[in-house]
Amino acid sequence: xxxxxxxxLTTYFHTRxxxxxxxxxxxxxxxxxxxxxxxxxxxxxxxxxxxxxMRLIPEPPGRIxxxxxxxxxxxxxxxxxxxxxxxxxxxxxxxxxxPMTSLNPYLRISTQLIEALQTHRDIDKKAALxxxxxxLEEVGIPGASKRVFSYPHEFSGGMRQRVMIAMALITEPxxxxxxxxxxxxxxxxxAQIMDIIKQRQNDLGTAxxxxxxxxxxxxxxxDKVLVMYGGREMESGSVEQIFxxxxxxxxxxxxxxxxxxxxxxxxxxxxxxxxxxxxKPIHGCAFFPRCPYPKTDKAEGASxxxxxxxxxxxxxxxxxxxSSTPIESVLAKAGEVAEDGVPASxxxxx
Amino acid sequence: MSATTGNPxxxxxxxxxxxxxxxxxTTLFTRESKGVVKAxxxxxxxxxxxxxxxxxGESGCGKSxxxxxxxxxxxPTSGHIWLKGRELSAISDKDIRSxxxxxxxxxxxPYASLNPxxxxxxxxxxxxxxxxxxxxxxxxxxxxAELLRTVGMNPFQMKRYPHEFSGGQRQRVAIARALAPExxxxxxxxxxxxxxxxxxxxxxxxxxxxxxxxGLTMIFISHDLSVVRYISDRIAVMYLGKIVxxxxxxxxxxxxxxxxxxxxxxxxxxxxxxLERNRHRIVLEGDPPSPMEPPEGxxxxxxxxxxxDERMRREEPPFEEISPxxxxxxxxxxxxxxxxx
Numbered sequence: 199x200x201x202x203x204x205x206x207l208t209t210y211f212h213t214r215x216x217x218x219x220x221x222x223x224x225x226x227x228x229x230x231x232x233x234x235x236x237x238x239x240x241x242x243x244x245x246x247x248x249x250x251x252m253r254l255i256p257e258p259p260g261r262i263x264x265x266x267x268x269x270x271x272x273x274x275x276x277x278x279x280x281x282x283x284x285x286x287x288x289x290x291x292x293x294x295x296x297p298m299t300s301l302n303p304y305l306r307i308s309t310q311l312i313e314a315l316q317t318h319r320d321i322d323k324k325a326a327l328x329x330x331x332x333x334l335e336e337v338g339i340p341g342a343s344k345r346v347f348s349y350p351h352e353f354s355g356g357m358r359q360r361v362m363i364a365m366a367l368i369t370e371p372x373x374x375x376x377x378x379x380x381x382x383x384x385x386x387x388x389a390q391i392m393d394i395i396k397q398r399q400n401d402l403g404t405a406x407x408x409x410x411x412x413x414x415x416x417x418x419x420x421d422k423v424l425v426m427y428g429g430r431e432m433e434s435g436s437v438e439q440i441f442x443x444x445x446x447x448x449x450x451x452x453x454x455x456x457x458x459x460x461x462x463x464x465x466x467x468x469x470x471x472x473x474x475x476x477x478k479p480i481h482g483c484a485f486f487p488r489c490p491y492p493k494t495d496k497a498e499g500a501s502x503x504x505x506x507x508x509x510x511x512x513x514x515x516x517x518x519x520x521s522s523t524p525i526e527s528v529l530a531k532a533g534e535v536a537e538d539g540v541p542a543s544x545x546x547x548x
Numbered sequence: 549m550s551a552t553t554g555n556p557x558x559x560x561x562x563x564x565x566x567x568x569x570x571x572x573x574t575t576l577f578t579r580e581s582k583g584v585v586k587a588x589x590x591x592x593x594x595x596x597x598x599x600x601x602x603x604x605g606e607s608g609c610g611k612s613x614x615x616x617x618x619x620x621x622x623x624p625t626s627g628h629i630w631l632k633g634r635e636l637s638a639i640s641d642k643d644i645r646s647x648x649x650x651x652x653x654x655x656x657x658p659y660a661s662l663n664p665x666x667x668x669x670x671x672x673x674x675x676x677x678x679x680x681x682x683x684x685x686x687x688x689x690x691x692x693a694e695l696l697r698t699v700g701m702n703p704f705q706m707k708r709y710p711h712e713f714s715g716g717q718r719q720r721v722a723i724a725r726a727l728a729p730e731x732x733x734x735x736x737x738x739x740x741x742x743x744x745x746x747x748x749x750x751x752x753x754x755x756x757x758x759x760x761x762x763g764l765t766m767i768f769i770s771h772d773l774s775v776v777r778y779i780s781d782r783i784a785v786m787y788l789g790k791i792v793x794x795x796x797x798x799x800x801x802x803x804x805x806x807x808x809x810x811x812x813x814x815x816x817x818x819x820x821x822x823l824e825r826n827r828h829r830i831v832l833e834g835d836p837p838s839p840m841e842p843p844e845g846x847x848x849x850x851x852x853x854x855x856x857d858e859r860m861r862r863e864e865p866p867f868e869e870i871s872p873x874x875x876x877x878x879x880x881x882x883x884x885x886x887x888x889x
Binding site for chain 1: 820
């Protein structure tokens with residue numbers, strides 16, 4: 199049995215201006231010790247997916263419309279508040295993007311670290327403090343026995359995020375949800391933080407859900423990837439399948455837009471248009487209006503089904519475009535017409 | 549004047565040993581100095597017309613302070629800045645406002661840098677009138693429409709307020725505002741780091757195209773070397789208020805000399821799982837030291853994975869030209885061939 203099995207998770211926000219379909223029928227599963235990367239642009243529903251699992255969606259206006267999320271045999275989405283309190287911070291830990299706003303500025307780090315232990319474990323204060331110092335040492339904070347009595351503002355951004363990791367993992371949860379844990383940090387510090395998360399994951403056998411918009415971070419640390427767009431799953435599979443054999447036009451386009459150290463001189467590929475407005479119902483494939491692939495004659499508006507093309511590798515099989523060809527040849531053809539000079543693949547005349 | 553200094557009369561922008569220090573004041577009773585933050589501590593740099601210079605470094609390395617010093621939003625503590633032969637650092641505070649229309653800035657957060665109560669027409673119109681105060685009515689509107697088209701937006705959007713736009717569009721408006729007074733120098737401070745990946749590339753392409761078409765000169769500040777490499781002609785790497793390496797974008801990325809540059813580069817995650825797993829990373833320990841008490845000698849020694857010795861901790865390494873156009877803070881430990889690249 200997988201540690202976490204999410205099926206058809208759907209979360210809507212019922213606002214005055216209409217229904218915002220933030221997450222629409224997302225499914226995935228996660229084994230113990232595995233890392234799942236959820237990738238997508240802002241508004242693609244990746245954070246709402248995580249908040250739904252933790253039941254941190256403000257209700258109203260938010261509502262989890264349907265779906266199940268089986269965590270260690272219990273459905274997170276059906277739990278009472280009392281049961282949830284036992285899971286949050288104990289079975290599931292969470293790290294947020296901005297470590298300054300998620301730490302209480304009035305309380306010493308020690309108080310905040312001990313809180314989770316005292317809530318969930320039968321432990322006296324002295325032993326808890328000892329564990330807190332250990333936890334800080336494990337995330338590489340120098341002088342932990344002194345720094346544990348500091349206030350959050352006395353730490354730099356990277357150090358604060360380390361404190362957050364120590365706090366989330368102090369109860370040795372089976373699952374850690376990390377929502378953009380390194381987005382607010384420098385690249386050098388980002389590398390340090392990702393190393394610490396990986397190392398603690400190895401020590402404790404924790405499964406991790408890593409939400410990010412950075413495909414580079416995903417490539418370095420995930421086993422599985424879920425690509426989201428407009429609140430829906432576009433493609434999912436192992437990290438090799440997604441990076442080396444992407445099928446969905448969105449996944450392929452996203453990979454093309456990233457400036458990497460390998461990109462030289464030529465103009466970057468851009469996806470035309472804007473991400474979809476999820477407050478309006480989306481018919482058919484969410485990526486359809488921005489898709490660079492030639493359209494087939496199949497009727498627009500039918501919802502694409504998830505199709506498994508190889509074991510564990512699913513994509514939202516939209517039939518509107520003929521997506522069997524690699525994106526380079528599509529762009530090469532498009533490049534003949536496009537005035538902005540979309541880069542053509544090497545060897546093919548643009 | 550060191551060898552790197554350009555000729556203020558010929559070169560477009562020349563910085564000579566620019567220092568910007570912040571005095572933290574004195575304590576209340578004992579009147580002891582609380583110390584000085586040396587945010588920019590001796591930067592010498594020459595930028596040619598039409599060039600895009602990338603400025604990279606971690607937070608706190610002084611890149612934003614340097615850009616604000618060039619903008620004369622902060623006046624340098626010492627050193628000189630010349631723009632087209634005019635010494636900016638000698639112009640009085642009163643006259644600097646009128647000078648500033650020649651150099652404009654694009655900020656990181658387009659949400660915070662546009663006035664939410666002004667329409668795009670008001671925002672851009674105001675900026676246009678700094679250069680052409682006589683423009684109004686239809687002529688002004690025509691100019692604003694032209695600006696919006698330049699940044700790839702539709703002129704009918706000029707009556708809208710910032711909140712009606714997405715992040716990418718807002719950044720386009722901010723770029724249009726920077727272009728409005730027809731500046732010659734644009735300083736872009738992390739202009740894409742708040743944007744989504746798919747939007748990032750649109751803005752990068754736009755900035756690159758505009759600099760070429762309008763003959764602008766740009767200083768592009770970012771902590772992300774992959775973005776900087778794409779857009780820049782030359783790259784300057786900053787650490788603790790000083791430039792540690794300077795050279796052509798290709799040279800800096802393909803043949804970096806200083807271990808700090810190498811570490812910055814190896815920290816960038818590449819979107820390729822196999823490459824990532826087998827990669828040799830140079831991991832820097834901890835955070836950059838406080839600019840209030842910078843280490844003596846080579847400023848990098850407390851974090852250097854290559855080790856250090858007594859001399860390196862005492863003597864400041866010289867900034868030397870290793871090959872034509874490629875300058876590095878030549879510390880024997882940091883610049884040694886330490887295997888990884």
